[in-house]
Amino acid sequence: MMSIKPMSAKELTQRILNDHSLFVLDVRNEKAFQDWKIEGMHFEYLNMPYFDLIDGIDHIIDQIPENQDILVVCAKQGSSEMVAQHLVDAGLEHVFFLEGGMTYWGEYLHPVKIADLNEKGTIYQFVRMGKGCLSYMIESNGEAIVIDPSRMITQYLDFAEDIQVQIRYVIDTHLHADHISGGRLLRDETGARYYLPPQDAEEVQFTFEPLVEGVDIPLVEALYSPGHTIGSTSIIVDQQYLLTGDILFIASVGRPDLAGKANEWSHDLYDSLYQKYKQLPFDLIVLPAHFGKVAELGQDGSVQATLDELYKSNPGLKLSDKQRFHQTVAENLPPQPHAYQDIRHTNMGIQKSNEAEQREMEMGPNRCAVHD
Amino acid sequence: MNIKVNHVIDAKGMACPMPIVKTKKGMDQLESGDVMQVEATDQGSIADMQAWSNKNGHQYLGNKQIEGVIHHFIRKASEVEVKQEKIYPHTITNQNLQTKLNANEHMLIVDVREEAEYHFGHIPQAMSIPLGELESRLDECEKDVDLYVICRTGNRSDLAAQLLADKGFTQVRNVLPGMHEWSGLIQKEEV
Numbered sequence: 135m136m137s138i139k140p141m142s143a144k145e146l147t148q149r150i151l152n153d154h155s156l157f158v159l160d161v162r163n164e165k166a167f168q169d170w171k172i173e174g175m176h177f178e179y180l181n182m183p184y185f186d187l188i189d190g191i192d193h194i195i196d197q198i199p200e201n202q203d204i205l206v207v208c209a210k211q212g213s214s215e216m217v218a219q220h221l222v223d224a225g226l227e228h229v230f231f232l233e234g235g236m237t238y239w240g241e242y243l244h245p246v247k248i249a250d251l252n253e254k255g256t257i258y259q260f261v262r263m264g265k266g267c268l269s270y271m272i273e274s275n276g277e278a279i280v281i282d283p284s285r286m287i288t289q290y291l292d293f294a295e296d297i298q299v300q301i302r303y304v305i306d307t308h309l310h311a312d313h314i315s316g317g318r319l320l321r322d323e324t325g326a327r328y329y330l331p332p333q334d335a336e337e338v339q340f341t342f343e344p345l346v347e348g349v350d351i352p353l354v355e356a357l358y359s360p361g362h363t364i365g366s367t368s369i370i371v372d373q374q375y376l377l378t379g380d381i382l383f384i385a386s387v388g389r390p391d392l393a394g395k396a397n398e399w400s401h402d403l404y405d406s407l408y409q410k411y412k413q414l415p416f417d418l419i420v421l422p423a424h425f426g427k428v429a430e431l432g433q434d435g436s437v438q439a440t441l442d443e444l445y446k447s448n449p450g451l452k453l454s455d456k457q458r459f460h461q462t463v464a465e466n467l468p469p470q471p472h473a474y475q476d477i478r479h480t481n482m483g484i485q486k487s488n489e490a491e492q493r494e495m496e497m498g499p500n501r502c503a504v505h506d
Numbered sequence: 507m508n509i510k511v512n513h514v515i516d517a518k519g520m521a522c523p524m525p526i527v528k529t530k531k532g533m534d535q536l537e538s539g540d541v542m543q544v545e546a547t548d549q550g551s552i553a554d555m556q557a558w559s560n561k562n563g564h565q566y567l568g569n570k571q572i573e574g575v576i577h578h579f580i581r582k583a584s585e586v587e588v589k590q591e592k593i594y595p596h597t598i599t600n601q602n603l604q605t606k607l608n609a610n611e612h613m614l615i616v617d618v619r620e621e622a623e624y625h626f627g628h629i630p631q632a633m634s635i636p637l638g639e640l641e642s643r644l645d646e647c648e649k650d651v652d653l654y655v656i657c658r659t660g661n662r663s664d665l666a667a668q669l670l671a672d673k674g675f676t677q678v679r680n681v682l683p684g685m686h687e688w689s690g691l692i693q694k695e696e697v
Contacts, residue, residue: 163557185526185558209550213523494549 138218141205141230143242147263150174150428151435157199160207161187161217162236169472170497172207172232172239172264173428184213191220203228210235237493240264243289245271246436248421251372255353256297259421259436260289265496266424267313268437271301272371274353279303280326281369281377282423283316285492287323290316301326303351306481307379307423308366309334311392311474314492315481331358331365339483359410361403362388364395368411376418376441381406383422384430384439387450391467392474400460408454416442472497509579510621510636512540518547518575525551526558529580533564538584541567541622546576555580565658568626579622592660594667598679603654604690607631613652616640618666619685623658628685630693637662644673656681 149156155176160167161184171179182194191198198204204221206229208214214231221229232239244261251257255274262268262284270281271290278299280290283306294301301324304317308331318340321328329345330338343349345367349356355370362380366388369377380388387407390399418441425437432438445451453459471477473495479485480492487495515532517525525546532542544555552569555578559566563583570577606613607629615632617624624634635643637657647653653675657663660682667680 163554165553165557183554183557183561184523185530185554186561188523188527188530208522210521212521216523490549 136222136227136229138215138222139230140233142233143238143263144244146172146205146232146239147242147244147435150177150263151431151433155202157202157204158207159198159204159217159221161213162207162209166209166236170236172205172236175428184208184217187217187220191217191224195224198226200226203230205230205232207232207239208235210237236264240493240496241284241286243269243284243286244435245289245293246434248375248419248436248438251353252374253353253372255372257371257375257421258293259438260284260293261425261431261435261437262313263435265313266426268421268423268425270377270421272353273297273299276300277302277352279305279351279354280320281305282307282310282379283320285314285316285319287316287319290320291323300324303327303329303354305329305345305351305354305369307331307345307369307377308363309338309478310380310481311363311478312424312471313496314477318483331363331367333360334363334365335482337482337484357410357414359406361390361399361406363393364399364402366406370414370418373415374419375421376411376414377421377423378411379423382411382420382444382448382450383424383426384420384437384444385426385448387448387463389467390463392470393478396464396467397460400463403463404456404459407451408459411441412445414441416440416445420444509543509625510541511543511579512536513542515542515544517551518545520546521548522550522554526554529555529558529578533580533582536582538582539620541579541581541620543622544578544580546578547574549576551576551578565623567622579626581620581623590661590664592664592680592682594664594671594678594680596667596679597660597682598654599682600684600688600690603656603681606652607690611652613654614648615654615656615681616647616666617656617685618662619657623685625695627692627694629656629688630691632656637666640666640669641673644670647675649675651677653678654681655679656684658684658686660684 158179160181163183167181206214206218218229218231246259248257258271260269269283272279278301304320304326306317317328328342330342332344347356357368359368360366390396390403476495515528517528529544556566565581567579617628617632617634618637620636655663655666663680667678670678
């Protein structure tokens with residue numbers, strides 16, 4: 135007799151990166167599924183709410199392939215176990231349920247080594263598979279800098295312990311509107327110095343170090359590049375890497391409208407993309423704070439491209455006509471992220487919330503880019 | 507919180523799918539039109555209870571959140587209501603009733619839906635007397651005043667209007683199509 139098997143977020147990530155096929159039976163309600171689901175290049179999907187499957191799965195069994203791995207997914211885990219058991223009882227083999235459900239999936243960070251630096255040190259990217267957020271750790275001489283950390287700080291702390299470094303600096307490239315920053319938590323936990331761009335931090339309720347050009351952080355050069363927010367600041371690492379924050383992504387550009395100033399900031403965005411970045415060496419490797427589609431992930435799961443490649447391929451960098459740029463940006467703004475105001479207020483320390491509330495705020499897909 | 511219901515399900519501390527599994531079981535024991543209260547702590551139950559109710563034709567009335575507990579109110583689907591023919595001859599449209607309300611006419615509006623339905627949205631001037639209690643509460647209604655009875659779709663109020671006419675009320679009108687299409691002011695009761 136076969137039994138149901140758990141699949142962890144880590145294993146699921148490997149299947150996505152290896153281009154494996156998988157049949158995903160998502161048993162959340164239809165709205166939740168339409169809002170946000172697991173993305174894989176070769177995944178097939180069936181959405182059928184668990185509450186239509188309580189008494190059995192006879193009415194959907196002919197829609198489920200027999201000789202393929204099946205992953206049953208729900209919000210937390212319980213319902214997917216129930217449905218997975220029904221499938222096994224019906225004689226199916228290779229039936230998995232997602233450990234911790236979409237909750238864990240939205241919180242898992244996949245660490246990838248980007249490269250060793252010219253100077254002694256290494257840069258790592260943390261890919262938040264379920265949400266599309268990217269954060270970074272740069273280590274050198276036993277010290278580490280963490281950039282744009284998510285609220286799941288244990289994953290950075292464990293990683294730092296594994297590679298035997300102390301987190302000394304934490305940087306947010308801008309005030310985030312799509313996810314809750316782990317900046318303050320990391321500072322409290324490690325005693326690191328926490329840097330924020332001062333223009334984004336006017337209403338912030340805690341003390342921080344200003345992230346400005348000329349800031350004294352090892353390996354790091356700050357470049358003021360507003361547009362997504364008024365304070366957005368890019369980070370150049372070791373003269374090789376350009377951490378663009380939410381200004382420039384692989385297949386799109388940042389959105390300027392999440393603080394009610396779309397018009398003003400659209401001009402800043404244009405200047406950052408078409409003037410400031412254009413003056414930088416084109417062999418810089420762009421490391422953004424988000425990806426949009428799994429197709430942007432390399433085989434190892436990393437998200438990167440040279441500035442030169444992006445000026446050739448990114449549609450947002452081919453609109454050098456100012457008017458057309460503003461118009462295209464304005465016409466292609468996706469819906470604003472779920473609860474983005476609550477998230478901004480949480481990141482400013484104005485709003486207090488517990489973990490369950492923070493999870494709820496971050497629910498849904500990421501929408502920090504202009505086109506899709 | 508005291509809203510009269512026919513059955514209470516305790517799903518506190520349970521993760522999904524249990525709140526819906528228990529609700530579904532409980533529903534099977536209820537009569538059509540009865541109201542169930544489900545107490546849950548799983549935040550995910552809010553979207554799921556609504557989606558499940560809609561899919562199964564049950565009426566999701568609303569929820570109250572008190573001290574971390576979500577109290578869901580669901581009314582069991584009632585096929586009779588949809589098919590039933592209306593017998594009582596004297597009716598008034600939602601719109602005409604609204605006109606009379608706007609003119610501040612002296613009148614009595616009796617909402618004969620279940621207490622929980624009334625709780626989650628009623629005409630501000632309406633008083634609540636569920637159909638099942640009407641006969642024993644006739645003394646709460648003035649006899650010599652225009653009396654409008656309303657429910658969700660006009661069926662329960664049809665029965666109520668017949669009953670009132672039998673008991674000697676002469677100026678009774680059934681409001682159609684009823685609360686489900688009411689576009690005027692709505693008042694919700696606080697916890």
